[in-house]
Amino acid sequence: MQTIPSLFVTPRLRSFLPLLEEFLHQEVYPLEKLLFSRPFADLEKNELATLRQKVKSAGWWTPHLPEKDGGMGLTLTEFGLVSQLLGTSPLGHYAFNCQAPDIGNMELLQRHASAMLQERYLKPLVKGQIRSCFSMTEPAFAGSNPVRLATTAKKIGNQYVINGHKWFTSSAEGAAFAIVMAVTNSEAPPHRRASMILVPTDTPGFVFLRRIPVMGETGSGYMSHSEIRYENCTVPVEYLIGKEGEGFQLAQERLGPGRIHHCMRWIGICERAFDLMCRYAVSRNLTENEPIASKQIVQQWIAESRAQIDAARLMVLHTAMGIDQYGAQAMRAQISAIKFFVAQTLMQVLDRAIQVHGALGITDDTILAFWYRHERGARIYDGPDEVHKYVVARQVLKNYGLKI
Numbered sequence: 001m002q003t004i005p006s007l008f009v010t011p012r013l014r015s016f017l018p019l020l021e022e023f024l025h026q027e028v029y030p031l032e033k034l035l036f037s038r039p040f041a042d043l044e045k046n047e048l049a050t051l052r053q054k055v056k057s058a059g060w061w062t063p064h065l066p067e068k069d070g071g072m073g074l075t076l077t078e079f080g081l082v083s084q085l086l087g088t089s090p091l092g093h094y095a096f097n098c099q100a101p102d103i104g105n106m107e108l109l110q111r112h113a114s115a116m117l118q119e120r121y122l123k124p125l126v127k128g129q130i131r132s133c134f135s136m137t138e139p140a141f142a143g144s145n146p147v148r149l150a151t152t153a154k155k156i157g158n159q160y161v162i163n164g165h166k167w168f169t170s171s172a173e174g175a176a177f178a179i180v181m182a183v184t185n186s187e188a189p190p191h192r193r194a195s196m197i198l199v200p201t202d203t204p205g206f207v208f209l210r211r212i213p214v215m216g217e218t219g220s221g222y223m224s225h226s227e228i229r230y231e232n233c234t235v236p237v238e239y240l241i242g243k244e245g246e247g248f249q250l251a252q253e254r255l256g257p258g259r260i261h262h263c264m265r266w267i268g269i270c271e272r273a274f275d276l277m278c279r280y281a282v283s284r285n286l287t288e289n290e291p292i293a294s295k296q297i298v299q300q301w302i303a304e305s306r307a308q309i310d311a312a313r314l315m316v317l318h319t320a321m322g323i324d325q326y327g328a329q330a331m332r333a334q335i336s337a338i339k340f341f342v343a344q345t346l347m348q349v350l351d352r353a354i355q356v357h358g359a360l361g362i363t364d365d366t367i368l369a370f371w372y373r374h375e376r377g378a379r380i381y382d383g384p385d386e387v388h389k390y391v392v393a394r395q396v397l398k399n400y401g402l403k404i
């Protein structure tokens, strides 16, 4: 597989990336078939726990963290290249403890949580002893406009009493805590109304309603999405993350690098799907000497996919370098552009790979159909495509004098 663009590979990655690729082939891809025979929650306790131990022993655990915190001290651009390789398997990021939403929550707690919260929740999260989730979206309101939230956190004495209804809280089943976005001051300007509060999931009033079936799969444990009700769920005021009213600011901060992580993971999926497509196209014959790959339309899909994936990767790595150098705010429009461009590329490449595989493509005998089900959401979560296109267009048109 041609997955490592040498242009962006730094000296410390030059020796690491081939080792990582080999590890994925030997230890990770062979476990993927278990996704179709056993619940994920069961794999977490068994085969995946062993796999994670192997990653730790190799010294590759939490590669996104600074060295002083046990990570590899990579820049965002370097981690993007690692993330791309890990993304070639649905188990990659989980195996290395850099999976969403935990990776975003780790970064958030590192920067904005008190020493007490870091000791109690960040440390075990980094060690992989616990998992976490992020609880913001509500079924009753359009998540695309996150300032409209009904969940409240009322300060009573030295406690927050949280009431609300959330859904698509990914990976809530089995998580030790949720980071909940709740309105702490409904009189404040819209972007100053909400705060982030850490809620241990064993707090009375944290009511787990269901795992939500997605495209026919309910999933379990880390690989599931849940609906949660907060009913007079009460936590100490010390469980506030950052300051009151900073919820949206922190969410934005969490999402900037998060979009690089997602986009590079999607490019990893594209590369694997592309590889499967090419292998199948040359090995499946229509007549004795005529493989599917000899057909011009298949060649066109392959050429277009190659160009789209390469373009997507250059856009993402360029954005990551910009964030490394100038910060996420300066790269806001580019971050929006990669979010919709790469999600669209992902859908197209997966669809073509499935089409080339014929009936086999929609079975679970390859990994393609799994991704087709689970990654359709890529065009919706972290902001639907339409919202990001608006951000890009507004930025461009402002330069032409349009006032919006």
Ligand SMILES: Cc1cc2nc3c(=O)[nH]c(=O)nc-3n(C[C@H](O)[C@H](O)[C@H](O)COP(=O)(O)OP(=O)(O)OC[C@H]3O[C@@H](n4cnc5c(N)ncnc54)[C@H](O)[C@@H]3O)c2cc1C
Binding pocket: 101, 134, 135, 136, 137, 141, 142, 143, 144, 145, 167, 168, 169, 170, 171, 225, 377, 378, 380, 381, 382, 383, 384, 386, 387, 390
């Ligand atoms: C797989 C998956 C995992 C998720 N994980 C989490 C999680 O862990 N935690 C969490 O809190 N949330 C999570 N979410 C929720 C996600 O953040 C929301 O789905 C997203 O913000 C969109 O909100 P919505 O679903 O309410 O869609 P809506 O806001 O109701 O939008 C519906 C549609 O309207 C259109 N639209 C919206 N705004 C505009 C616009 N400005 N211009 C034009 N068209 C527009 C778009 O086509 C959009 O898809 C997850 C979602 C998915 C699919």
